[in-house]
Amino acid sequence: xxxxxxxxxxxxxxxxxxxxxxxxxxxxxxxxxxxxxxxxxxxxxxxxxxxxxxxxxxxxxxxxxxxxxxxxxxxxxxxxxxxxxxxxxxxxxxxxxxxxxxxxxxxxxxxxxxxxxxxxxxxxxxxxxxxxxxxxxxxxxxxxxxxxxxxxxxxxxxxxxxxxxxxxxxxxxxxxxxxxxxxxxxxxxxxxxxxxxxxxxxxxxxxxxxxxxxxxxxxxxxxxxxxxxxxxxxxxxxxxxxxxxxxxxxxxxxxxxxxxxxxxxxxxxxxxxxxxxxxxxxxxxxxxxxxxxxxxxxxxxxxxxxxxxxxxxxxxxxxxxxxxxxxxxxxxxxxxxxxxxxxxxxxxxx
Numbered sequence: 001x002x003x004x005x006x007x008x009x010x011x012x013x014x015x016x017x018x019x020x021x022x023x024x025x026x027x028x029x030x031x032x033x034x035x036x037x038x039x040x041x042x043x044x045x046x047x048x049x050x051x052x053x054x055x056x057x058x059x060x061x062x063x064x065x066x067x068x069x070x071x072x073x074x075x076x077x078x079x080x081x082x083x084x085x086x087x088x089x090x091x092x093x094x095x096x097x098x099x100x101x102x103x104x105x106x107x108x109x110x111x112x113x114x115x116x117x118x119x120x121x122x123x124x125x126x127x128x129x130x131x132x133x134x135x136x137x138x139x140x141x142x143x144x145x146x147x148x149x150x151x152x153x154x155x156x157x158x159x160x161x162x163x164x165x166x167x168x169x170x171x172x173x174x175x176x177x178x179x180x181x182x183x184x185x186x187x188x189x190x191x192x193x194x195x196x197x198x199x200x201x202x203x204x205x206x207x208x209x210x211x212x213x214x215x216x217x218x219x220x221x222x223x224x225x226x227x228x229x230x231x232x233x234x235x236x237x238x239x240x241x242x243x244x245x246x247x248x249x250x251x252x253x254x255x256x257x258x259x260x261x262x263x264x265x266x267x268x269x270x271x272x273x274x275x276x277x278x279x280x281x282x283x284x285x286x287x288x289x290x291x292x293x294x295x296x297x298x299x300x301x302x303x304x305x306x307x308x309x310x311x312x313x314x315x316x317x318x319x320x321x322x323x324x325x326x327x328x329x330x331x332x333x334x335x336x337x338x339x340x341x342x343x344x345x346x347x348x349x350x
Contacts, residue, residue, distance in 0.1 A: 057165035059154035068141035075147025080327035091137040094122040098321030107333040175326035203244035213246035216279040281305035284314040310349035
């Protein structure tokens, strides 16, 4: 299983820089204990575009004294949004799954190279954040609103630079809230709002070209290991992207409670009957060997959407990642390939 594509866990066991040991202990907070953690994230952020600005998160506050110049990004989508707002990070999390040979997502590389800028440094976050690499980058802001940072991660990174974590729960920040939060942190709230409108417009345009999507239900499942079945739910970017194209999340699968500490509902393949009424089924695989093993299971092969071909499996790791994020850079890159695949499945569902 790829940690990058199914991050229901946080990066654990982060190495501490000795110089920051005392600060780490002082800053350590339990997840969810920050004031106002159940409030709307956009409402909790000062959107004036001026500095200093304080952004609250489930792990603690980020106090940004002035417009940042050296930004580091961790997690999904932060680099995309920063670049779209005109800020090239000095360091980004290495794209170890779905990245190119240099561990950059292709849409990120293209945007930076089109701008004529230098590519940022990359660093590892799995199985733990490479704190020394982050420290060497001398950031004045660390953006991680869609990530799995632990309280310990946050404390250590905050001793290096103001760190913006997730507003409520790890890996559960809505795509538009991610953009809003990053825009606020960079002092570009108006530009961030325009980016949200642009993403919505791109999805709306694709939906308008395929009105048949509006008549179809869907489910997005995770089946990367034999016997496994997990269902992605509303609020996950994979699901929100497909909903944005006009399909409707299946009511039976969407009623399954989330698994604690995750952003999906884990039920096991023995509950494949939950998918009986789904018009279009989405999933992803690590590679073709993985795909063949899963599809050979009798319980999987009997899913109606799979049998009739109204099925959208993603084996291309880059497309799987691009369609797992809703960012100003990933959406245009993904739609060119993804929409024709969905259209073919929709035709089979009729």
